[in-house]
Amino acid sequence: MSFFLSKSILPGMQIILNMFPILIFLHSLWRWLVLGSLGYSIYIGYRGKTGKLNYNASVNQWRHWTATIAHVQLLLGMSLYFQSPVVMFQMLDSPGKLLNEQTFFRYYHLGMMMLAVVLITIGSAKAKRQKTDAEKFGMMLTWFTLALVIIIIAIPWPFSPLASRPFVRPL
Ligand code: HEM
Secondary structure, eight states, X not given: XXXXXXXXXXXXXXXXXXXXXXXXXXXXXXXXXXXXXXXXXXXXXXXXXXXXXXXXXXXXXXHHHHHHHHHHHHHHHHHHHTTOHHHHSOOOOOTTSSSOHHHIIIIIIHHHHHHHHHHHHHHHHHHHHOSSHHHHHHHHHHHHHHHHHHHHHHSOOTTOSSOOOOSSOOO
């Protein structure tokens, strides 16, 4: 039996468990790409709408990549969710925090981030389908701003009263 386990399941399990530090490193780093792309798309949306600019191919690329970067973060987060010790194991209260860290990551971080990615997806799809350039810019501006506000609240910043994680996670 132990021979069977060591030859088949255990090496695979080992690889999965060893993925945690890599996943958390990537998830932490990728947050800056999410924030940067979203921030820049909002800026483009605002400038385009107020300055009556053309919705050209480069703007369209920004819209597309902003949504794709958010989708990659969603996938990283989902993989992390099923490996995180904070999510998996029962934890005691987190001193000095409004919530138990486990409650934060199990429900709030998951729920708010999923909502934000849905808003980005809707905004991106709606922007693509509008008739006028001003409407396209307007969609990007509104939906992406809503998503950014939610993401900023749900990130475990080092100074957050909900849960604290570093600005940069070393590998
Ligand atoms: C735009 C979307 C998201 C952003 C910007 C984001 C950002 C972050 C950040 C900055 C951390 C701290 C990383 C560290 O410890 O250094 C984190 C942790 C985590 N996130 Fe996300 N996240 C997002 C979406 C998600 C989603 C959708 C899920 C789950 C499905 C998720 C699950 C987790 C988990 C499980 C942890 C680690 C908890 C731990 O073991 O310490 N995240 N996230």
